[in-house]
Structures are given as C-alpha cells and as structure tokens.
Amino acid sequence: MSHPVSNDYVHSLDRQYVFHSWSTQGALDPLVIAGGAGCKLWDYAGREYLDFSSQLVNTNIGHQHPKVIAAIQQQAASLATIAPATANLMRGEAAKRILSHAPENFAKVFFTNAGADANENAMRMARLFTGRDKILSAYRSYHGGTGAAIVATGDPRRVPNEYARGHVHFFNPYLYRSEFDAADEQEECSRALKHLRRVIECEGPNSIAAILLESIPGTAGILVPPAGYLKGVRALADEFGIVLILDEVMAGFGRTGSWLALDQFEVRPDLITFAKGVNSGYVPAGGVMVSQPISEYFDTHYFPGGLTYSGHPLAMAAIVATLDAMAEEGIVDNARHIGQEILGPGLRALADKHSLIGEVRGLGLFWAVELVSDRQRRTPLPAALMAKLKSGLLERGLLPFVVENRLHVVPPCIIQEPEVRQGLAAIDEVLGTL
Known part of the structure; x- marks a missing residue:
C-alpha cells in the first residue's frame, strides 16, 4: 500500500527503521529534506533552507549541479x-x-x-x-x-x-x-x-x-x-x-x-x-x-x-x-573572493557587535565563530545556548553546522553575495536573542 509522501511520513519511516551515526537513538528528531538546488534545500511542505553547512562540509559545488x-x-x-x-x-x-x-x-x-x-x-x-x-x-x-x-x-x-x-x-x-x-x-x-x-x-x-x-x-x-x-x-x-x-x-x-x-x-x-x-x-x-x-x-x-x-x-x-x-565556472576563485571580501568581513563585523563571539577565524568559505559566555575568560558558551542558536537559525531558514561551542560557517563554494548577506542577517538576529 503506497503512502502519500510528506514530512511526517518520511520522519516516521526514519525513526522506525534507520539507525543514526554519533547519536543516542531515542532522542533524535531529524530534519526532513526532500530536494535541493544550488545553496537551497527544501522539505515536502515547501519550506526552504539556505545551506550554510554544505551538509558535512562536502557539497562544495552546491546541490544538484546539472x-x-x-x-x-x-x-x-x-x-x-x-x-x-x-x-x-x-x-x-x-x-x-x-x-x-x-x-x-x-x-x-x-x-x-x-x-x-x-x-x-x-x-x-x-x-x-x-x-x-x-x-x-x-x-x-x-x-x-x-x-x-x-x-x-x-x-x-x-x-x-x-x-x-x-x-x-x-x-x-x-x-x-x-x-x-x-x-x-x-x-x-x-x-x-x-x-x-x-x-x-x-x-x-x-x-x-x-x-x-x-x-x-x-x-x-x-x-x-x-x-x-x-x-x-x-x-x-x-x-x-x-x-x-x-x-x-x-x-x-x-x-x-x-x-x-x-x-x-x-x-x-x-x-x-x-x-x-x-x-x-x-x-x-x-x-x-x-x-x-x-x-x-x-x-x-x-x-x-x-x-x-x-x-x-x-x-x-x-x-x-x-x-x-x-x-x-571559476568556483575556486569565487570561494576565495566571497570569503575574503564578504563572508570574512561580515563575520568580523558580527564579532564587533556581539560580545558572545570570542573569535572568528577562517579562509575561503571555511570559517569558525567561537562562542563564549565571557570574552575575558574565553568560557565556552553552554550547550543549552548552542542548541538555542541552532534551533533559532533553523527557524529562520538557515541550515547551520554547530560543533561544541562553535558555529562553523561553511556554505557551498558557489554561494553569491545576496545569500551570504541573508545568512549573516539570520546569525546576527539569533545572536541578538541570546
């Protein structure tokens, strides 16, 4: 018997049959993804996400390159x-x-x-x-x-x-x-x-x-x-x-x-x-x-x-x-240019604005934002607040890569300035709420 494909159906299928890596199985609530193109992904309800993770920092050429x-x-x-x-x-x-x-x-x-x-x-x-x-x-x-x-x-x-x-x-x-x-x-x-x-x-x-x-x-x-x-x-x-x-x-x-x-x-x-x-x-x-x-x-x-x-x-x-x-398509040059001229400076501007940012570092489209509760002591931001950061970004349609007390900013190497600005705005907004 066939089922209409929906977020709920795919989610239930996953939770019933799939064993996930690096996790305690009972606590999982995986994001459902149906398709993608370029730097965008979407679910079965048509909800869009800007991919600022390149999945596991691997979709350098973006999704579904023709x-x-x-x-x-x-x-x-x-x-x-x-x-x-x-x-x-x-x-x-x-x-x-x-x-x-x-x-x-x-x-x-x-x-x-x-x-x-x-x-x-x-x-x-x-x-x-x-x-x-x-x-x-x-x-x-x-x-x-x-x-x-x-x-x-x-x-x-x-x-x-x-x-x-x-x-x-x-x-x-x-x-x-x-x-x-x-x-x-x-x-x-x-x-x-x-x-x-x-x-x-x-x-x-x-x-x-x-x-x-x-x-x-x-x-x-x-x-x-x-x-x-x-x-x-x-x-x-x-x-x-x-x-x-x-x-x-x-x-x-x-x-x-x-x-x-x-x-x-x-x-x-x-x-x-x-x-x-x-x-x-x-x-x-x-x-x-x-x-x-x-x-x-x-x-x-x-x-x-x-x-x-x-x-x-x-x-x-x-x-x-x-x-x-x-x-x-000059994708490597694009990664260098966007990183040097737009993403890097954009992240440093966020660090000037938000005291939660302890350090920004990176090259090309490979950046880490280290989050701290105390800049002087460099105390890592607690896990509960990092979880809030992650859920806040997802709510705003940004797919983030969060590790310990860090936000790794690693979009596909094809990303253009408007999408970078969109991502930076979402990060800025969520940091403001923390």
Missing part, C-alpha cells in the same frame, strides 16, 4: 559498475584531473569510498614504505570513523573506539586556546614545533611511520595553522625520515579558496588524502594522492589493500564533471 547530475546519468547508462582491477576511462580521467591539482612530484591516485578509508590506506602505505609502525596525529583532529582512522582522530569520539595500535597524539597550534601559553602566532608556532620534536624524540624517531595532519583541522574548529607551522612539520619529518600525510578531506577542492588548502602554506607532503569536495559527495568517493617515491616503491612491492568499489565509475564520472565545472 553538469554533475548529467555525467552520473550518462555513466549509469553506459557502465554502472566495474571491478577496480580493470582499466576504466572515467577512473583514469578522474585520477589525471586530481593529480593536476597536486604539488609537483605526485604520481598516482589510489581511490577509496570516503575520507576515512583514504586515511586508513595512507597510513598503511606509510607503514609499508618506512617499515615502521607508529602514527603521530593531533589531539585536535578528525580523520574518520573507521578502525584506525578513529584512533588517529584526537577528539573524544576516539576514546570508546580505541582498538587500533601504534597511535600517538600531540598538540597542534590553536592560539585562542593555547596549550603553550603563547602570546602570538609566532610563539604558538615555535612552541608547537618544539613540542612535536619532543614527542618524536620521546616516541623514538625510528619507530614512527607517519605524521598525519589536516592541513586546516576542520571538525576540531577550523584551526588555520600559523605561518611556518606546516613547513616546520615538513622539516621535522625530513629530519627523522617520517612520511608526512596531509588530510585534505574537508579542506580540499575549493573550500579554502585554493584547489587544495596546502597550496596556501608552501608545503609538499608525501601523501594527500581527499574525499568530500572532490565530487561534492554526489556519489561516495575518496582517495590518496601518492608521491613519486612511494608510488615507485610499490612498483616492486606488493600493496596489501583494496576495496570492491575503489574507483567506482559513477563516482569517477562525478569527479570529472565536478572538477571540470569548478574550473570552467
């Missing part, structure tokens, strides 16, 4: 799926395009289904290449929800999931809440690097396979590293023969106003992981960009890893169409 949808449909009509051991046109074209945005000396792409398994396989490559075991990563990080990726993650979700071995954490720079009593960015940078050197020395450099770092930690608070930090990490990796893996899953493919976030820090890693923005998640895809020396190592050494859907043709067609559309 060129990407057409590419998926065309690929589905000719070959919907094929095993990864075969040669496939779209897989080759996708890898070629991805590498055109990598630093020099990157040779191959290993495709995965998401960012988590991209990080899993990058760690695997580093361990095999070095013959070492330990992976160093930051406490303020998120690298995915799977076996080793969640243990490499620093945030508290790691703690109930610690089943992988060989993981060590260190503090990355975060001046606003400095672990190093630093007075400015330069001091934060030098002290963070000194701390990392001590961790390497104490763990035994010859036991460390890789340092895994998000170019700009995303979920942890959009922590733009101080000038010189990533270069300093690269120098430490070189000194001790450690592989440097930069996680560009959230920060890559236009989000920061450059093709990759690392482009803005003059750093060349050994492995780069990606997912999300590479095709805006239209079909799940991720991967590892592999530098020449590591790629050449596996020319004569077996790689013990693989996935049934690695380089899935529908996902690959979506990547090719996404990267082509981003280039043709």
Whole structure:
C-alpha cells in the first residue's frame, strides 16, 4: 500500500527503521529534506533552507549541479559498475584531473569510498614504505570513523573506539586556546614545533611511520595553522625520515579558496588524502594522492589493500564533471573572493557587535565563530545556548553546522553575495536573542 509522501511520513519511516551515526537513538528528531538546488534545500511542505553547512562540509559545488547530475546519468547508462582491477576511462580521467591539482612530484591516485578509508590506506602505505609502525596525529583532529582512522582522530569520539595500535597524539597550534601559553602566532608556532620534536624524540624517531595532519583541522574548529607551522612539520619529518600525510578531506577542492588548502602554506607532503569536495559527495568517493617515491616503491612491492568499489565509475564520472565545472565556472576563485571580501568581513563585523563571539577565524568559505559566555575568560558558551542558536537559525531558514561551542560557517563554494548577506542577517538576529 503506497503512502502519500510528506514530512511526517518520511520522519516516521526514519525513526522506525534507520539507525543514526554519533547519536543516542531515542532522542533524535531529524530534519526532513526532500530536494535541493544550488545553496537551497527544501522539505515536502515547501519550506526552504539556505545551506550554510554544505551538509558535512562536502557539497562544495552546491546541490544538484546539472553538469554533475548529467555525467552520473550518462555513466549509469553506459557502465554502472566495474571491478577496480580493470582499466576504466572515467577512473583514469578522474585520477589525471586530481593529480593536476597536486604539488609537483605526485604520481598516482589510489581511490577509496570516503575520507576515512583514504586515511586508513595512507597510513598503511606509510607503514609499508618506512617499515615502521607508529602514527603521530593531533589531539585536535578528525580523520574518520573507521578502525584506525578513529584512533588517529584526537577528539573524544576516539576514546570508546580505541582498538587500533601504534597511535600517538600531540598538540597542534590553536592560539585562542593555547596549550603553550603563547602570546602570538609566532610563539604558538615555535612552541608547537618544539613540542612535536619532543614527542618524536620521546616516541623514538625510528619507530614512527607517519605524521598525519589536516592541513586546516576542520571538525576540531577550523584551526588555520600559523605561518611556518606546516613547513616546520615538513622539516621535522625530513629530519627523522617520517612520511608526512596531509588530510585534505574537508579542506580540499575549493573550500579554502585554493584547489587544495596546502597550496596556501608552501608545503609538499608525501601523501594527500581527499574525499568530500572532490565530487561534492554526489556519489561516495575518496582517495590518496601518492608521491613519486612511494608510488615507485610499490612498483616492486606488493600493496596489501583494496576495496570492491575503489574507483567506482559513477563516482569517477562525478569527479570529472565536478572538477571540470569548478574550473570552467571559476568556483575556486569565487570561494576565495566571497570569503575574503564578504563572508570574512561580515563575520568580523558580527564579532564587533556581539560580545558572545570570542573569535572568528577562517579562509575561503571555511570559517569558525567561537562562542563564549565571557570574552575575558574565553568560557565556552553552554550547550543549552548552542542548541538555542541552532534551533533559532533553523527557524529562520538557515541550515547551520554547530560543533561544541562553535558555529562553523561553511556554505557551498558557489554561494553569491545576496545569500551570504541573508545568512549573516539570520546569525546576527539569533545572536541578538541570546
């Protein structure tokens, strides 16, 4: 028996049958979404939302981009799926395009289904290449929800999931809440690097396979590293023969106003992981960009890893169409321009107006607004007020990305000035009510 589709029907279907991630199941009240286009989404009652979250910071090209949808449909009509051991046109074209945005000396792409398994396989490559075991990563990080990726993650979700071995954490720079009593960015940078050197020395450099770092930690608070930090990490990796893996899953493919976030820090890693923005998640895809020396190592050494859907043709067609559309339509430049000229200044103006804002930081269309109940003490705004902020924004038709005491402002990279102004006005209004 068929049901008329409505918000109520979809909501009840979800609550009866769907088990959700990162949540206590009984307390859930998921938002119902029926469709979308560009930066807008709507429910079955026709209620519209401006997407200021890019979902999980992945719909960089916006919703239902016609060129990407057409590419998926065309690929589905000719070959919907094929095993990864075969040669496939779209897989080759996708890898070629991805590498055109990598630093020099990157040779191959290993495709995965998401960012988590991209990080899993990058760690695997580093361990095999070095013959070492330990992976160093930051406490303020998120690298995915799977076996080793969640243990490499620093945030508290790691703690109930610690089943992988060989993981060590260190503090990355975060001046606003400095672990190093630093007075400015330069001091934060030098002290963070000194701390990392001590961790390497104490763990035994010859036991460390890789340092895994998000170019700009995303979920942890959009922590733009101080000038010189990533270069300093690269120098430490070189000194001790450690592989440097930069996680560009959230920060890559236009989000920061450059093709990759690392482009803005003059750093060349050994492995780069990606997912999300590479095709805006239209079909799940991720991967590892592999530098020449590591790629050449596996020319004569077996790689013990693989996935049934690695380089899935529908996902690959979506990547090719996404990267082509981003280039043709100047979407990366748009992210840089809107961030620099409109969104960044707009958020700073809100900080001048509202004492609840402790700090605003970001690049491109990748911003965090840190909310505090006391500016002097930098006391995080309590969870109850953050919940009020979130519901207030939803009531005003803005779909926000709220993490702990922060509002992450991360709209699609295609957003235009009027929509940015609309979003800023909603944030301004809700902050006024708090």
